[in-house]
Amino acid sequence: MKKIPFLELVTPHVELEEQLVSVFRSALKTAGFVGGPMVEEFEREFAEFCGVQFCVGVASGTDALRFALIAAGVQRGDTVLTVPNTFAATTEAISQAGGWPDFVDIDGRTYNMDPQKLQDYLETQCHVDRATGRLLNENTGRPVTAIVPVHLYGQTADMDRILELAERYRLIVIEDACQAHGAEYFSRKENRWRKAGSMGRAAAFSFYPGKNLGACGEAGAVTTNDESIAERIRMLRDHGQAQKYYHDLEGYNGRLDSIQAGLLRVKLQHLVEWNRMRREVAAGYHQLFRPVAEIITPPYEPSSCNAVYHLYVVRSKLREALRMHLAEAGIGTGIHYPVALHLQKAYLGLGHKQGDFPIAEKVAAEVLSLPMYPQLRPEEQQRVAEEVLHFSGRAVAM
Numbered sequence: 001m002k003k004i005p006f007l008e009l010v011t012p013h014v015e016l017e018e019q020l021v022s023v024f025r026s027a028l029k030t031a032g033f034v035g036g037p038m039v040e041e042f043e044r045e046f047a048e049f050c051g052v053q054f055c056v057g058v059a060s061g062t063d064a065l066r067f068a069l070i071a072a073g074v075q076r077g078d079t080v081l082t083v084p085n086t087f088a089a090t091t092e093a094i095s096q097a098g099g100w101p102d103f104v105d106i107d108g109r110t111y112n113m114d115p116q117k118l119q120d121y122l123e124t125q126c127h128v129d130r131a132t133g134r135l136l137n138e139n140t141g142r143p144v145t146a147i148v149p150v151h152l153y154g155q156t157a158d159m160d161r162i163l164e165l166a167e168r169y170r171l172i173v174i175e176d177a178c179q180a181h182g183a184e185y186f187s188r189k190e191n192r193w194r195k196a197g198s199m200g201r202a203a204a205f206s207f208y209p210g211k212n213l214g215a216c217g218e219a220g221a222v223t224t225n226d227e228s229i230a231e232r233i234r235m236l237r238d239h240g241q242a243q244k245y246y247h248d249l250e251g252y253n254g255r256l257d258s259i260q261a262g263l264l265r266v267k268l269q270h271l272v273e274w275n276r277m278r279r280e281v282a283a284g285y286h287q288l289f290r291p292v293a294e295i296i297t298p299p300y301e302p303s304s305c306n307a308v309y310h311l312y313v314v315r316s317k318l319r320e321a322l323r324m325h326l327a328e329a330g331i332g333t334g335i336h337y338p339v340a341l342h343l344q345k346a347y348l349g350l351g352h353k354q355g356d357f358p359i360a361e362k363v364a365a366e367v368l369s370l371p372m373y374p375q376l377r378p379e380e381q382q383r384v385a386e387e388v389l390h391f392s393g394r395a396v397a398m
């Protein structure tokens, strides 16, 4: 029986082969490999796509997040709040920007930051220092200066409430939009839909190959409406120079490769359609999984979100057995992510223990990512659903 992979990246590349190869050809002819018009054009087009004024292309999503935090003013020792159920790059970027990552537990339905728990954290674990006017964490004495909400699996966090708390406590918000290219959020406050990447002071995107908009290698970008942040990131990505060999600050080698920018331009033209196809795949799964509601919980999409389903993540108490069953049937799956970050070896130094973020821990034990990509065919989805039904010991109710 034909295998159904968890992710299939060959088809879109074969379909676009001519256009992609011509990007390589023109780069070879001009030897323009770093910077130049391809990067600038991609930045302009991606900024427009996200509904922001500025986009700065960088070498990866991790660089994007790290640079955005530094450029927005996070200082050494500052506490930066995020969620425990994200990819480790979120906390790596916080630490590497000089910050101290701390966590707020997630909502059990959306798997994104729970604004109520953020409010509880700010109200019960912090106080404003009279002398400096700074918000301090009472246990560590560290200033709390920023929040990184993660738009996990392609669905935006509840940004109205997060932004309202950030404003009240004067916190910087940097969106981790690395999984959410094109996702939308309906802001009740502004009475309009807003794109992921346009709501915080700045936002980070990853163009790792498997993302909704993926390069053919490593790439990332920061989006922002703040010109000074964009300017600082342009320097940070290029060894701190605005003018060649004049280093105004110590920077990094974090530029977006020109060939990747050119390839991303080709693919960006298809992103709206690919996201639409992903939503269609998700709708198909929702429908097919109705009969097995007691075995798996499908993703929950609030009416304020237009998710782009970077991943289609279900939950099951029988996750390991289900995963094995699907593997035996030739169906690929993934786990995003099996261990919450506060329990990872790398972060034991933060001083957290099992039970500190119970929802994130429970979710980590139950999540299973099913095959999801625009080209996944209805009959393949049907087979995934049949195997889930088979696993649950029931006949397909068609």
Ligand SMILES: Cc1ncc(COP(=O)(O)O)c(C=O)c1O
Pocket (backbone or CB within 6 Å): 060, 061, 062, 063, 065, 086, 087, 089, 090, 150, 176, 178, 179, 205, 206, 207, 208, 219, 220
């Ligand atoms: C939520 C999240 N943040 C950050 C990153 C980092 O992106 P990159 O791998 O491009 O450095 C990723 C990429 O997987 C991600 O999923």
